[in-house]
Amino acid sequence: MRTVEPLHVRLLRLLRDEGAVSRAELGDRLQMPRPRLLAELERLVALGYVAEAGLAASRGGRRSTLVELNPHLRFAAVDLGASSLDVEVVNGRLEPVVAYAEPAEIRSGPKVTLQRVNELLHKAKVDGAYERLDAVGIGVPGPVSFRDGVPVSPPIMPGWDRFPVRELLTREHGCPAVVDNDVNIMAIGERHGGVAHSVDDFLFVKIGTGIGCGIYLSGEVYRGTDGCAGDIGHIQVDPHGPMCSCGNIGCLEALFSGAALAREATAAARSGVSPALAERLTARGAVTAVDVAEGAGEGDVTCIQLIRDGGAAGRQRAGRAGELHQPVDDRDRRRARPARAHPAGRDPQRGLPPVAATGHRQPTGGAVGTRPARRGRRCRRTRQRRGLRGGVMTRETVARQRCPRGHRPVAEPL
């Protein structure tokens, strides 16, 4: 039942991103003759992907019919963390139907973990969440070969290297499956419905048990040639630093992951420099990164300092990620340039803004900062002529489309 027609993919993506859209608007958006559009929509309705959703508002003539992704579709989303397992089933409107969350050790290996995933999905079926799944997506906390659907040398996932995750899920559930790095998936979610909704180039940094980074370039996830372009957690920051869970010394994760933050918070609570943390340690017997976040929210200076110190290290490393994970072929080098053009850690005035400063909207989960990569160049003469968004010519655009009158772009950070 899987459709591979490029036109169908465009149609379905548009309905996924926009929700219910009228047939008339679909014709405008896809610039397609109406008879062909109607024929293709009928095919998608017959396949069960698309359903009618009432009448659209009048545009002056006969009211057009709204269409949407069939709400009876069911997709499973699985998030494997280093120490957690989340399974959710959503309908065609991407609304949650059922969700389960439980602690799980990724180190227990792929067979145990994926068996538990399948058990939870089976439970969802028994609970009436679905009759059959239309697709499964799974995020894992490590580098992934997106093409092959397998984890590749994941530092904190012993036994998972090249384990056929996609093949196993496809076979088990009889539907397409997608495997990706968990932070790439969070970045995709952030662009779909979060603070990066209208931004084509950005970094998404996640700090949980580990640290990861999703990279968006020109509106697409950039994975690098080996799938680990955003894997910044195990870059060595301090050769004399603490030992990391991967076995190396002084990784960024060892210095500023949720676990490292908890370790420093415990020391601060015991030494008495932070009343907020000391209070929590007495009450619960332990402090976590969540306590640091809560303490910072209450204005505890030590908690704020812990986050600020670690954030500065994170920004520097995130900025270097594009340099350290070098792509190998020329095409990838060209695509990687915008990422190197805005090293977030080099200019403190232009570093990652706090989440609250990006429009009072909370990200969909885990982000400590999302910044648009918009350092570009303007050419005042070509601004209107090209109609680019906000008159911005990115470096890539400048390289490809120089001003037709030969004006040199004004080097002006935006």
Ligand SMILES: [Zn+2]
């Ligand atoms: Zn490490």
